Amino acid sequence: MTESTMTRTGAYRPRAVSFLKLHETAGWRLKVYGITVDGGPPRPELATVAEALAPSVLPSPAVHTGGGDPHDIDRYGIGFVILHDARDYAFAIFDWWAGETELHQRRYSSLPTRLGTMRPHPTPAVGCVWELAVTDFERRAWLEHVLARPEGPDIEGYLRDRRVEDQV
Numbered sequence: 001m002t003e004s005t006m007t008r009t010g011a012y013r014p015r016a017v018s019f020l021k022l023h024e025t026a027g028w029r030l031k032v033y034g035i036t037v038d039g040g041p042p043r044p045e046l047a048t049v050a051e052a053l054a055p056s057v058l059p060s061p062a063v064h065t066g067g068g069d070p071h072d073i074d075r076y077g078i079g080f081v082i083l084h085d086a087r088d089y090a091f092a093i094f095d096w097w098a099g100e101t102e103l104h105q106r107r108y109s110s111l112p113t114r115l116g117t118m119r120p121h122p123t124p125a126v127g128c129v130w131e132l133a134v135t136d137f138e139r140r141a142w143l144e145h146v147l148a149r150p151e152g153p154d155i156e157g158y159l160r161d162r163r164v165e166d167q168v
Helices: 044-057 129-147 155-160
Strands: 016-025 028-036 075-085 090-098 102-110
Touching: 016 044, 016 129, 028 044, 028 090, 028 129, 044 075, 044 090, 044 102, 075 129, 075 155, 090 129, 102 129, 129 155
Parallel strands: 028 075
Antiparallel strands: 016 028, 075 090, 090 102
């Protein structure tokens, strides 16, 4: 058996994750989170770029009832966005719930100094350790407020359940 080698670029440092706002656009209601290397909020320009991208990145219409075709699934117009001002890239990650239990995603990125050139991210990355903390929280919130409620989904409860600022 061969031992793999891995070179790290530095020691792991927790990053602050914070809820920024609820954003509504083109029929979508999106919880917006921010992550930065330095612990502050993401640059306002990153939020502006992500908000401008959202209507063209997210499926339309936001709310959709699929038919009998298994490729045409329900959408609820509900999701979250992660704005990550990372060291190597600036990210705008759009996630939305569909087909009751599925999380769909489109990941956009640019060099941190070129936010106006944000495009689909060039690799099949799912997320970094800091972004996945938000995804994990949102998964648990979806379970609690939508899937595991015997009395039926509480979408407003899901939208009110937001990850409080912490370090991950």
